Amino acid sequence: MQSNALNISINDVTKTYGDFYALKDVSLEVKSGEFLTLLGPSGSGKTTLLMVLAGFTRPDYGSVKFGNEEVVTKPPHLRDIGMVFQNYALFPHMNVEQNIGYPQKLRGKSKSEVKESVAEALSIVKLDGLGHRGVAELSGGQKQRVALARAIVFKPQILLMDEPLSALDKKLREEMQIELRQLHDSLTMTTVYVTHDQKEALTMSDRIAVINDGELKQLGSPNEIYTNPNNAFIADFIGESSLLPAKVISNKTYLGASEIMISHPSKDDGDYLLVIRPEKLFLANGKEKDTNLFSGIVEGSIFQGESQLLVIKLDPGSFGEQSLRMRLPNGSNIGQKVPISGEKISVGLRKSDSFLVE
Amino acid sequence: MSFLNRNVSETQIRLKDRLWLYIFSILVLFLLIVPSLVVIPMSFSGSQYLEFPPKSFSLRWYEAYFFSSSDNGMGFNDWMGATWTSIKVAVLTIFVATPIGTMAAYGLSNSSARVRGILFPIMISPMAVPIILVAIGLFYFFVQFKMVNSITGLVLGHSLVAMPLVLIIVLSALRNYDMNQEKVARSLGASRLRAFFEITLPQIKFSIISACLISFLTSFDEVIISLFVSGGDNSTITRAMFLALRDQIDPTIAAISTVLIIISSGLLLLTQLFGDKKD
Ligand SMILES: Nc1ncnc2c1ncn2[C@@H]1O[C@H](COP(=O)(O)OP(=O)(O)OP(=O)(O)O)[C@@H](O)[C@H]1O
Ligand SMILES: [Mg+2]
Numbered sequence: 001m002q003s004n005a006l007n008i009s010i011n012d013v014t015k016t017y018g019d020f021y022a023l024k025d026v027s028l029e030v031k032s033g034e035f036l037t038l039l040g041p042s043g044s045g046k047t048t049l050l051m052v053l054a055g056f057t058r059p060d061y062g063s064v065k066f067g068n069e070e071v072v073t074k075p076p077h078l079r080d081i082g083m084v085f086q087n088y089a090l091f092p093h094m095n096v097e098q099n100i101g102y103p104q105k106l107r108g109k110s111k112s113e114v115k116e117s118v119a120e121a122l123s124i125v126k127l128d129g130l131g132h133r134g135v136a137e138l139s140g141g142q143k144q145r146v147a148l149a150r151a152i153v154f155k156p157q158i159l160l161m162d163e164p165l166s167a168l169d170k171k172l173r174e175e176m177q178i179e180l181r182q183l184h185d186s187l188t189m190t191t192v193y194v195t196h197d198q199k200e201a202l203t204m205s206d207r208i209a210v211i212n213d214g215e216l217k218q219l220g221s222p223n224e225i226y227t228n229p230n231n232a233f234i235a236d237f238i239g240e241s242s243l244l245p246a247k248v249i250s251n252k253t254y255l256g257a258s259e260i261m262i263s264h265p266s267k268d269d270g271d272y273l274l275v276i277r278p279e280k281l282f283l284a285n286g287k288e289k290d291t292n293l294f295s296g297i298v299e300g301s302i303f304q305g306e307s308q309l310l311v312i313k314l315d316p317g318s319f320g321e322q323s324l325r326m327r328l329p330n331g332s333n334i335g336q337k338v339p340i341s342g343e344k345i346s347v348g349l350r351k352s353d354s355f356l357v358e
Numbered sequence: 359m360s361f362l363n364r365n366v367s368e369t370q371i372r373l374k375d376r377l378w379l380y381i382f383s384i385l386v387l388f389l390l391i392v393p394s395l396v397v398i399p400m401s402f403s404g405s406q407y408l409e410f411p412p413k414s415f416s417l418r419w420y421e422a423y424f425f426s427s428s429d430n431g432m433g434f435n436d437w438m439g440a441t442w443t444s445i446k447v448a449v450l451t452i453f454v455a456t457p458i459g460t461m462a463a464y465g466l467s468n469s470s471a472r473v474r475g476i477l478f479p480i481m482i483s484p485m486a487v488p489i490i491l492v493a494i495g496l497f498y499f500f501v502q503f504k505m506v507n508s509i510t511g512l513v514l515g516h517s518l519v520a521m522p523l524v525l526i527i528v529l530s531a532l533r534n535y536d537m538n539q540e541k542v543a544r545s546l547g548a549s550r551l552r553a554f555f556e557i558t559l560p561q562i563k564f565s566i567i568s569a570c571l572i573s574f575l576t577s578f579d580e581v582i583i584s585l586f587v588s589g590g591d592n593s594t595i596t597r598a599m600f601l602a603l604r605d606q607i608d609p610t611i612a613a614i615s616t617v618l619i620i621i622s623s624g625l626l627l628l629t630q631l632f633g634d635k636k637d
Contacts, residue, residue, distance in 0.1 A: 054545055076544045077553075083545035089538040093560045103546035150546065160545075 005190045006067045006157040007032040008053065013062030015048055015214075022048045023059065024214040030192060031206075035184050037193045039201040040211035041237065046194045049211070050162050053192060055079050066158065081158040082151030082189075086166060088143045090135045096122075096146050097131035103154045121149040124183065141172050148180075152187065159184070162194045177203050198238045202226060210234050232357045235275040242324035243273040246356060253356065256320030260292045261351040272356040276349060278309070278327040283339070284348035291348040298343045299323060306330055308338055312345060394619060401612035408607050419613035426610075437614065439591065440598040444578055447512045447594060451577035452570045454517040459524025459569060464554070466525075467532040482522040492518065493586040500587055507589045515587055516577035523576060524569040531565035532558075564632045571629045575622060 008030040015023040022045050030036045038046045051057035052064060055076035064072050071079060091099050100121050104114040122128050125145040130138075138146065144164060151159060164180075165173045181204045184191050195201055201208050202222040210217045210225065218230050229235040232243055247254045251266040255274060262274075284293050295318070300311040310326040326347055328338065339345050362374035396410055404414030426437040462481055466474050484492055496515045497506065505511035535558065543553035559566070584597040593601075595614065602608050 056541060056544075075549075076541075077547050077549050079545075080547070081545060083542065085538055085542060087536070087538060089536060089542045091539060091543075091557055102543070102548075106547040106552070150542075154547070 005033045005188045007034075008158065008190060008192070009063070009065040010049075010053075011063040011065075013049070013052055013059045013064065015045075015052065015057060015059045021214045023052070026062070026211075026214070026216050028209055028216060028219065030190055033188065033190055035181065035191045035193065035204060035206045037195060037201040037205040037208045038211055039195060039198060039208050039238075040217075041196055044196075044211045045214040046196070046211055047162055048214075050160055050192065050194050053158075054081060054083055054160055079158075080154075080156055081160055082154070082156035083159075084144075084147050084151050084161040084164045086163045088147040088164075088167075090138075090143055090146055090150075092135050094135070095131070096127070096133045096135065096138070099135065099146055100131075100149045100153050103150065107154060117153050118149075121153040124152070124186075125149045140168055141176070144168065144176065148183075152183075152189075155187070157189060159189045159191045160194075161191070163196070164193075165200065166195075166197075173200075174203075180204065202238070210237070212237075228355070229275065229357060232273050232275075235273070235357050240278050240325065240327070242276045242278065243357075244276065244322050244324065245320075246272050246274040248272060248356070256314075256316075256318055256322075258318045260354060261290065262354045262356055263352045264355055267356060272358060275355055275357055276324050277353065278325040279307075279329075280353040281324070281326040281347045281349055283328075284346045286346065288348050288350075290351040292351065292354055293346055293348055294319065294324070295344070295346045296323070298339045298341055298345050301339060301341050303330075310339060310345075312347065397612045397615040398619070400609065401616045403609055403612070405609070408609050408612060419609045422608075422610040423613045423617070437595070437598065437610065440593050440595040441614075443509070443588075443592055444595040447509060447516060448574045448577040450509070450513040451516040451520055452573045454513055455520035455524050455573040455576075456566065456570050458517070459521045459573075460528050460566060462521070462525050463528035463532055464558075466529060468537065481525055484518045485522040489519065489582050493583045496583060497586040506587055507592050509592055511587045512584065512592065512594070513577075515583040516580055517573075519580065519583070520573040520576040523572050527565050527569045527572065528562065531562040535561055567632045568629050571625050571632070575625055575629075578618075579622065 008028075010026060010028040010030075013023055013026045014021070026045075026049060038049060040046050048057060052059050055071070055074060059072065062072070063070060066079070091102065094102065097118055101114045101118045104117055109117070118131065119128075122131060125148050127142060127145050127149065130142065135143070135146070144167075147164070151161075161180075165176050168176060177200055180193075193201075193204065202225075205222055207219060207221055208225050209219045212233055218225060218234050220228070225234065226239055229238060235241050236243060244255060246260070248267050248269050250269065253260050253262050253266065253272075253274075260274070281294075284291065286293070294312070294314055296312045296314040298310055299313045300309075302309045302311075307330055308328045310328065311323055312326060313323045314320070362372065362377070364373045365371065366373050366376050399412055400408055400410050401419055402415050402417070403409055403412030404416035404418065405412065423437050466478060466481075469477070479486075493515070496511070496518070500506045500508075500511045505514075539557050539561075540550070540553045543557045544550060548556065579596065580594075581596040581600055584594040585600060588594050588597055595618070599611050599614060602611060
């Protein structure tokens with residue numbers, strides 16, 4: 001992933017609207033050549049941060065550096081970044097070729113240079129031969145590709161994308177996720193990508209920056225964020241999870257009346273949440289080592305294609321009034337029978353998969 | 359009369375059920391147009407006076423218009439001179455009102471709802487105030503700057519009333535325009551000014567053309583401000599007609615009116631054509 005694309009340093013960036021904090025002391029280092037995703041729910045400040053990078057929003061204070069150059073006061077058109085907007089914003093009075101050639105024209109390139117770079121960009125996004133189409137004659141997916149080609153035709157070192165796939169249907173979106181990632185890998189670019197779709201973020205990113213209420217909540221690789229969320233918001237937002245209230249009393253962790261084992265060193269006394277990923281649970285036979293066992297009754301058993309979702313009501317006497325979700329992959333458990341509603345069940349969760357968040 | 363049973367709407371209303379509506383509408387349109395059209399036959403009259411219907415026909419009043427002499431003793435230049443003044447002022451009004459109105463519309467559509475709510479009423483206030491007040495105000499204002507009876511004063515006065523119309527036309531075009539496109543252009547390397555001229559302007563050009571035509575018409579048809587701030591060799595045609603009507607009923611007026619109707623409705627038709635085009 002080492003490349004000579006520009007890195008981005010964001011330092012203490014704060015943006016307020018009235019007394020509302022859209023961004024609060026955000027500091028973030030985007031490495032050279034990295035694919036970094038800003039992930040957060042609607043209204044969390046992702047677009048605001050991207051607009052600060054693009055130069056359309058001036059932060060109240062803080063610094064943004066591309067490489068070693070401070071750019072906070074630099075106007076957008078001098079920043080030399082590629083940008084893809086959510087609604088594509090193609091220019092309807094220009095055809096595909098003119099749209100893609102526009103940044104090159106702005107850079108004073110000769111006709112033949114423009115033509116050459118447009119042809120190259122078209123082939124990168126797999127739209128060869130569509131150069132003469134009008135913008136209105138394109139499908140949603142094709143528009144998206146044109147917008148992308150237009151943003152990379154001048155070989156920017158930094159590419160910013162704001163939910164570029166959200167208008168596409170699920171299948172196309174999943175194809176494009178992989179294509180976008182391949183594109184990033186084949187060009188020398190530092191990419192900052194915005195999405196509120198956690199699965200998309202997990203699929204595409206080198207690292208994910210989770211943002212909520214204008215604050216950076218966690219920064220890490222998809223694996224780190226998924227397996228080690230550092231608070232309940234992230235545990236809940238990323239992937240599926242059941243969050244069960246737990247207590248720590250003098251280095252021991254209790255769920256209801258039962259003591260459980262956790263993967264990390266014990267926390268200070270107080271109230272926490274136990275994070276349980278549905279796919280980490282397994283049907284237990286009582287012989288496993290280093291495993292927390294939960295007994296209960298199957299409340300619902302739902303076929304969902306590739307997996308079977310079980311909702312389990314835990315034994316109130318030992319664990320208190322709560323239920324958890326479990327996912328059994330279909331097909332890999334041949335010979336095992338699928339638990340049905342009303343059945344008594346005992347499920348296990350390895351100690352290494354059990355952790356608490358605040 | 360089987361055609362009376364033809365359906366004229368999706369809900370299967372027959373022509374004969376709707377006939378009264380069509381007749382009524384035609385009547386209303388007729389009443390709207392006729393008063394202006396009466397002057398047309400009158401302008402071809404051979405008589406000394408304005409009369410309707412004309413008893414004899416001639417082109418003498420057109421002759422009087424097109425070949426008028428300048429010593430008519432009525433306090434304005436000749437008819438043709440006044441016509442040229444009007445055209446000159448109207449064209450100059452386009453060049454003052456359209457850019458200012460367009461810039462105002464651009465500014466408003468890029469500002470917050472609160473700012474827009476305050477500025478918009480102020481900007482269109484020349485439309486809301488009775489025009490005679492505007493005219494009196496302009497007169498005293500221009501006296502200070504020795505601009506009464508000057509083309510500059512007239513153009514400024516007319517631009518004042520044309521600008522709100524330009525503002526409204528361009529603002530409604532910008533409402534249907536996605537400002538994100540300008541953002542994209544700027545991110546791709548265009549300065550804001552360049553983004554406006556290369557991306558925004560081409561997409562609202564038909565509205566701008568409409569705005570130009572409306573500016574022209576507003577100035578060309580305007581009487582009251584002209585009465586106050588124009589005079590002598592810089593009289594507009596509308597002012598000249600007004601003065602002529604006051605002193606004597608001269609059928610030349612009918613000939614001039616006919617020409618003005620043709621010019622105005624021609625431009626209006628053009629405006630419609632451009633207005634219908636999707637920006
Ligand atoms: N110009 C503005 N004036 C006032 N508040 C604003 C402005 N722009 C953004 N905000 C507020 O800042 C917060 C963050 O907005 P932002 O657009 O960055 O959210 P987002 O994370 O991109 O959300 P989404 O996923 O819905 O696009 C929101 O609460 C929004 O209402
Ligand atoms: Mg957003």
